[in-house]
Amino acid sequence: MYESIIEVTGLAVELGANPVLQDLRLTVAPGEIVAVVGPNGCGKSTLLRCLAGLQPATSGEVRVFGEPPADDARFWARVALLGDEPAWYPGLTAREHLELMVAVHTTPRMTVDAALDVFALAERDDAAPLNLSTGQRQRLCLAATLLRPSTLLLLDEPERGLDSAFRSRLAGLLDDYAAEGGTVVMATHDDGLASHARLVSPSGVTA
Numbered sequence: 001m002y003e004s005i006i007e008v009t010g011l012a013v014e015l016g017a018n019p020v021l022q023d024l025r026l027t028v029a030p031g032e033i034v035a036v037v038g039p040n041g042c043g044k045s046t047l048l049r050c051l052a053g054l055q056p057a058t059s060g061e062v063r064v065f066g067e068p069p070a071d072d073a074r075f076w077a078r079v080a081l082l083g084d085e086p087a088w089y090p091g092l093t094a095r096e097h098l099e100l101m102v103a104v105h106t107t108p109r110m111t112v113d114a115a116l117d118v119f120a121l122a123e124r125d126d127a128a129p130l131n132l133s134t135g136q137r138q139r140l141c142l143a144a145t146l147l148r149p150s151t152l153l154l155l156d157e158p159e160r161g162l163d164s165a166f167r168s169r170l171a172g173l174l175d176d177y178a179a180e181g182g183t184v185v186m187a188t189h190d191d192g193l194a195s196h197a198r199l200v201s202p203s204g205v206t207a
């Protein structure tokens with residue numbers, strides 16, 4: 001068991017000549033829900049990308065599960081990332097995309113039918129993702145992310161496209177994930193989701 005799942009010290013990131021993150025410190029304990037908040041462009045997505053090992057630090061240290069994040073099977077067995085919309089497989093339905101996740105991850109957190117039910121997609125399960133609405137597609141992304149086994153969720157604006165009822169439902173799902181011992185770090189502009197979380201601001205500004 002780790003005392004902290006995430007340990008960030010003195011993190012700085014420059015993109016081009018742009019100092020996006022400066023001397024950022026963050027510690028996240030198991031079972032915590034952390035909301036990375038702040039105005040557009042303050043570095044929320046950049047921080048999440050650093051935690052996912054997708055953005056190298058200019059200086060400072062990022063440790064996830066005690067080690068620098070590495071783009072390898074061991075890291076991704078524990079970490080589920082919701083970032084930009086993925087590329088969808090042509091010819092596969094929403095259900096078949098979730099079945100792919102189950103085929104790849106041998107111990108899914110729920111069945112495909114349960115995921116379709118939880119994410120209110122059962123009636124559109126035979127649609128191609130590109131024939132779903134924006135919010136339905138986001139629910140499919142969330143279903144795929146929460147279906148796979150993980151102990152750390154990294155979510156970049158999970159509320160994107162969701163109606164207010166489903167945003168509330170998502171807050172409950174994240175609470176359940178944390179109650180099971182999982183840890184959540186999300187970049188969000190949604191006050192409801194943020195109200196369930198400890199707030200962290202890359203820039204020191206939260207509104």
Ligand SMILES: Nc1ncnc2c1ncn2[C@@H]1O[C@H](COP(=O)(O)OP(=O)(O)OP(=O)(O)O)[C@@H](O)[C@H]1O
Pocket residue numbers: 015016018020038039040041042043044045046047187
């Ligand atoms: N490839 C890049 N080169 C230079 N600057 C970049 C690059 N990518 C992002 N930036 C800049 O880095 C800053 C942080 O971007 P980031 O996407 O992390 O912000 P954010 O807080 O997630 O914003 P939003 O709320 O709009 O999603 C922004 O000023 C952005 O313009």
